[in-house]
Amino acid sequence: MKFPPKIPNRKTKTKTNKGGITQPNINDSLEITKLDSSIISEGKISTITPQIQAFNLQKAAAGLMSLLREMGKGYLALCSYNCKEAINILSHLPSHHYNTGWVLCQIGRAYFELSEYMQAERIFSEVRRIENYRVEGMEIYSTTLWHLQKDVALSVLSKDLTDMDKNSPEAWCAAGNCFSLQREHDIAIKFFQRAIQVDPNYAYAYTLLGHEFVLTEELDKALACFRNAIRVNPRHYNAWYGLGMIYYKQEKFSLAEMHFQKALDINPQSSVLLCHIGVVQHALKKSEKALDTLNKAIVIDPKNPLCKFHRASVLFANEKYKSALQELEELKQIVPKESLVYFLIGKVYKKLGQTHLALMNFSWAMDLDPKGANNQIKEAIDKRYLPDDEEPITQEEQIMGTDESQESSMTDADDTQLHAAESSSRMVFASARWNNKRRCL
Secondary structure (H helix, E strand, O other), X not given: OOOOOOOXXXXXXXXXXXXXXXXXXXXXXXXXXXXXXXXXXXXXXXXXXXXXXXXXXXXXXHHHHHHHHHHHHHHHHHHOOOXXXXXXXXXXXXXXXXXXXXXXXXHHHHHHHOOOHHHHHHHHXXXXXXXXXXXXXXXXXXXXXXXXXXXXXXXXXXXXXXXXXXXXXXXXXXXXXXXXXXXXXXXXXXXXXXXXXXXXXXXXXXXHHHHHHHHOOOHHXXXXXXXXXXXXXXXXXXXXXXXXXXXXXXXXXXXXXXXXXXXXXXXXXXXXXXXXXXXXXXXXXXXHHHHHHHHHHHHHOOOOHHHHHHHHHHHHHOOOHHHXXXXXXXXXXXXXXXXXXXXXXXXXXXXXXXXXXXXXXXXXXXXXXXOOOOOOOOOOOOOOOOOOOOOOOOHHHHHHOOOHHHOOOOOHHHOOOOOOOOOOOOOOOOOOOOOOOOOOO
């Protein structure tokens, strides 16, 4: 075999620089320099990084605590029923926190407590857009739609919730509201009972069930439901209100005033509760005290038509006709299409002896409600408000069927609900019969 030729030894030729430093030595020194600089830089980072991290953590913790503090203040204000303050606090949260389901639900509930149903419906619809899987708070949304008479939207909401979670009481409350709006009260009662079966400690379901029993004139069962709601949640002022309305319907005015006052202690910002207390006080022959209470209610909510109407009625009963007429003229600007306002104006003019103006207002009332039986405006003045009228009844009053023997109580017409400040499309004080509305919240 032939061996490969010998390869001569390759000796590395080093170039000597002028300073006597060879090329390999230069490379080695550069590498050592880089290593030393990297060690030094790593040492600096190791000493600076913990300080920066600690500062960042402290800053993040302070921001988080500030956010939680503001949200807590808003929630506390809402639980204390300072709804305007709650809306103001929660609305100033950063946008990425404001546009969340929980915050918007609290704001929607605050608008609902203020009886601003259009605003509440807008907020809750935004919640549905952002978090369409959310169930918590949707029972308030369903009642908002019930007040606004939006049956299609309420039907869609109840269908989505029941399909999403059949074990949530909110879904069955929405379904019950849907059938209640269609006046299918027996089916609504079954759904509210189902909500209680799913969660026996859900006070709102007891309250809604109590209202449905009121509509079917089963007052004993309604009383039991409201008492169960109070047992579950003693601060559920809606149930206290429901008890007061039942006692008022039974003409147990002292008990009604006591329960209304208990509800007012829980929710002192409610003009509607003050209004009902004033009505009960007038029924107890405390007219001056009733006027003071109604004045407080109007201070809280100057545009509440129910309070203004009751104050005008009490003034009329106390024979303060000019003051009652002034109140009714202001009320006519708020609800210009309400026949009952014109009817009471006609009664005032009749007492003042101005027959032509009385006939004119009776005619307007009859034009607005020809049959006098519309579900939303079929009301008459309670005979407790009116002194005995010895004058013959005019033909217009006979047509409207307004003689005192056939008049129904204005306060009974308010029903078991706390939505006196209904939207302008629905006349609050005239649209709340026992068989038409019954919601507190």
